[in-house]
Amino acid sequence: MKDSEIFIVGANGQLGTALRKKYPKAKHADINELDITKKESINDFDWSGIKYILNAAAFTDVDGAENQKGRIVAWKVNAEAVTNLVDVSNKKDILLVHISSDYVFDGTAKIHTEEEDYSPLSVYGASKAAGDIACSIAKKHYILRTSWVIGDGKNFVKTMLELGQKGVDPAVVDDQIGRLTFTSELVRAIDHLLTNKCEYGTYNVTNSGDSASWADITREIFKLSNLNNKVSDTTTTEYYKDKQGIAPRPLHSTLSLTKINSTGFESTDWGADLERYIKKEITK
Ligand SMILES: NC(=O)c1ccc[n+]([C@@H]2O[C@H](COP(=O)([O-])OP(=O)(O)OC[C@H]3O[C@@H](n4cnc5c(N)ncnc54)[C@H](OP(=O)(O)O)[C@@H]3O)[C@@H](O)[C@H]2O)c1
Numbered sequence: 001m002k003d004s005e006i007f008i009v010g011a012n013g014q015l016g017t018a019l020r021k022k023y024p025k026a027k028h029a030d031i032n033e034l035d036i037t038k039k040e041s042i043n044d045f046d047w048s049g050i051k052y053i054l055n056a057a058a059f060t061d062v063d064g065a066e067n068q069k070g071r072i073v074a075w076k077v078n079a080e081a082v083t084n085l086v087d088v089s090n091k092k093d094i095l096l097v098h099i100s101s102d103y104v105f106d107g108t109a110k111i112h113t114e115e116e117d118y119s120p121l122s123v124y125g126a127s128k129a130a131g132d133i134a135c136s137i138a139k140k141h142y143i144l145r146t147s148w149v150i151g152d153g154k155n156f157v158k159t160m161l162e163l164g165q166k167g168v169d170p171a172v173v174d175d176q177i178g179r180l181t182f183t184s185e186l187v188r189a190i191d192h193l194l195t196n197k198c199e200y201g202t203y204n205v206t207n208s209g210d211s212a213s214w215a216d217i218t219r220e221i222f223k224l225s226n227l228n229n230k231v232s233d234t235t236t237t238e239y240y241k242d243k244q245g246i247a248p249r250p251l252h253s254t255l256s257l258t259k260i261n262s263t264g265f266e267s268t269d270w271g272a273d274l275e276r277y278i279k280k281e282i283t284k
Helices: 014-022 039-044 068-092 123-135 156-165 183-195 214-224 270-282
Strands: 006-009 027-029 052-055 095-101 141-146 171-173 201-204 232-234
Touching (some): 006 014, 014 027, 039 068, 052 068, 068 095, 068 123, 095 123, 095 183, 123 141, 141 183, 156 214, 156 270, 171 214, 214 232
Parallel strands (some): 006 027, 052 095, 141 201, 171 232
């Protein structure tokens, strides 16, 4: 596999940025260069020499997807646009790598396997589930289902770190349970699947380690940053009680890693990656 055979779409997001670092000679575009919702632009694009499309593009504003405008964009980017990529993938024999979410499930099961039936609670979750179904029609595809993504960009760890540094003692939900996924882990898994030519299909990919609540993770962020701020536990219902337009969230987000690990992929503990990430953030 050569970098020049790779095309990264949604290249300026958290995952797209990490993919560009891993494959510096890969072709790449974000929405300004190639809007994946525009079927004609996809069809007219010069795909010669491309063997792999890595789709890091998405509408990821979970609450924004609940309003009238956001709902339309979420369905366009997360579902309809995937059919454009599938079409080009099948016509030009290009392998399509697509990213899915724990939000395609209602979070009733404590741990989710790749075989669980779709049961999204929110508009974002439903649009992502539709994107998975679309992607599964590509003859050559990998769907990486992930959760709680942390990379270069706006994310939970950065938000908590900033609050901590400002001296805030935050109230954080303790009833949403899952595992962080650093973009470095997603990139490693994508590279593993591609270089080892693993069987096409859906793979859960998150960091490994004990499942934890957002409140527990916040305590770990403060500990690793040598901050003494206090974290008080709250529930999802209590936290959002006075807020409008909030999407329902699954309470259990932990994804089983058995399938990807059975291909020889060794997952990294989220605590180890969190420590590395925080060291980098506080020395910036
Ligand atoms: N973030 C999480 O916690 C999380 C959890 C589970 C799964 N995921 C999935 O993981 C993947 C990567 O997430 P991420 O956190 O890296 O997302 P992100 O940071 O929001 O990046 C998404 C990128 O896609 C671009 N984009 C939006 N609409 C587009 C379009 N029509 N054409 C081309 N590009 C477009 C965005 O550009 P603009 O910023 O200009 O709109 C942005 O650069 C997504 O599939 C997401 O659903 C994320």
